[in-house]
Amino acid sequence: MTPQPLVTLHLWGVPGRAVPRAALRMASVRPALARTPGLRFAKLLGTGDGRTFTVRDADPRRWGLLAVWDDEAAADALDDGSVAASWRRIADEEWSVRLRPLVARGRWSGREPFGSPRPQRWDGPVAAVTRARLVLRRAARFWSAVPPVSADLHTAPGLRMAVGIGEAPLGLQGTFSVWDSAAALNAFAYDRAPHAAVVTRTAQEGWYAEELFARLAVLSSRGTVDGVDPAAQPAG
Template sequence: MSDTDGGTAGDPGGDPALPHVTLTFWGVSASAVPGAVSRMALDRRHLRRAPGLQFAKLLGTGDGRTFTVRDADPKHWGLLAVWDSPEAAAGFAGGVTHRRWESLAAERLDLVLRPIAARGLWAGRTPFGDPAPRRVEGPVAALTRARIRTSKARTFWRSVPPVSADLHASEGLLLAVGIGEAPVGLQGTFSLWSSSAMLNDFAHRRAPHAEAVARTASVGWYAEELFARFEVLSARGAFAGVRYDDLLTAKP
């Protein structure tokens, strides 16, 4: 997988021409895993009725090192949502879905994101619009998502470990989480970076990732793919015991 170039930071209210994107990760204890699995099924109906919601995906997580079932992390779950406005997102955050997760979760990380660049489709849609690429000072996020062709799965899985190892060794990486809508076949990565320069270095200059990108077109791993970058407007809470509240005030 690859992503697109992006790069001026703005106020958290956001550009009204761009969608308002939220990503929440909940961490649960082992005893709360069955409840979390139930929420993944039950929350779909709440999302269908949410005012101002343009697009949403309930996500399982993993470490993203192989993109197979052995990566799965049953103690962390996510919700990516695209909203008409910050007010719509805030209204949902005060509703039943978040309240029920609060009763289960031992920790929570809330991120508010503004698209910088996006290319490709997710479930046949362009959820992050068509933002004009721009430079951003401060932390950024990257999201890659793909539907892997069944016939290419083995080739794809063999290509993942070197790229993943290099990702986790990259300077400027603050968080990397494998995300998926299903145990196999519908997978991606969400990552947080201290700056666009650090993300660009990984995406375009480090050999394992550059080689994987070069092979994508020739091998045809994906039936559908999406790559997006975001400005991080706010971060609150923790993931796997690491707090990100000071992300926007820390120097890259």
């Protein structure tokens, strides 16, 4: 039986003067990352506010790495190794979170990076990862449908943080979000009219050539995004 994977997400914020070096890091750290023992899957990511999923969303001052590991020791090796050190040399903010898959369906680059976990209860904060590869001839209809859902997401009860993520400025995009609980995430996914409408249209119009959704338990976090740790328990 394959051991349950550990998932990490790192976000690095860089000052404006370091943006060109950050863009270069997206290529230069790949060989070292590929040599990291215990790494099952990894994607270096650009980020944005996720409001339209077009290039105007892009945030060149924040970059990310999502990775799936054999175990805690392998993830520790990344934190202590050359890849993270390379980003820290240019970053003025860093946040990382460790996660365990609770539910996952779909594929990312032809793979199932989070495995096929048995659905299970989790009483703490949860994260959601969505990722899609668009059918380009249908992209315009997708982009026109995004703004109402994004606006609703950013006001949804129980949302702590949401950021757009993508391997490329167009055609490959997703979101990473942190929620107070699985119940809060479910309420957005199934009870909010804008999201339900887009789910229906997605099935009817075939917007995606590939898609993935995963729900993950938030195990631990450190650092900040815009000065706060979104995975920390809210005050009160």
